[in-house]
Amino acid sequence: MIKGIKIFPLKQISLEKGDVWHGLKKSDEGYKGFGEVYFSNVVPKQIKGWKKHLETTLNLVVLKGEIEFVFFDDRIDSETKGKFFSITASSTDKEKYIRICVFPGIWMAFRCISDDEALLMDVIDQPHSDKESLRKDLDEINYIW
């Protein structure tokens, strides 16, 4: 596990007319304020990343399909420097219905591993800005997908 990543199980409550799923409450650990909520679709087998946020805290919930996330820590002063951490999040497997909280400074990439397109929600603590993030091509960080 990388310092700065936290995983929280979320509830899916079964109801006859359609389930209710929890997401994020302002009292939840890792909630740093509301700037924006947006959604990222991922085509099967495609990988989005790498991206590192310098200021923004992310709260990620997979709402459709299944996504494999990979995080990489290259922070000089981090006790988990050089480490990768991978986790699968899913809307269709109750055990894998989770919120992933990502603090600033960690590289992230994610791949759709479901047969159909996946949908990812991200609640961020400040409105989206390209100025506070860095990008690298997939092959610039050495990870075997």
Add this chain to the structure above:
Amino acid sequence: MIKGIKIFPLKQISLEKGDVWHGLKKSDEGYKGFGEVYFSNVVPKQIKGWKKHLETTLNLVVLKGEIEFVFFDDRIDSETKGKFFSITASSTDKEKYIRICVFPGIWMAFRCISDDEALLMDVIDQPHSDKESLRKDLDEINYIW
């Protein structure tokens, strides 16, 4: 249209690896603060409702499938008292990808009209509480679905 309902078109940005969809920003009209985000699935043809929130403002976005919403205004002092308002929101039709902002005091029910299960996101300005909402059976408000 009922006073207290606002409709905002949202962007779906096409990208090769999967689209990015807008949701809600804190600077958006109708945003009253963040209490919680949760999700309601709806089985095809099923109707959820009626429900009226007394304090909570809702921000509704359909993220999967298509949902028909019906709102009813029975507020004594409202200039739209007695009126119904219906609108369809969809994730698959860019023209119908919208945010519906619902201020307190309005009855709401919604039906899944897509072939597959629909998924609705709701951002509310205070954490969920059963104490600030009223419910009625479907047949208690006279609407022909």
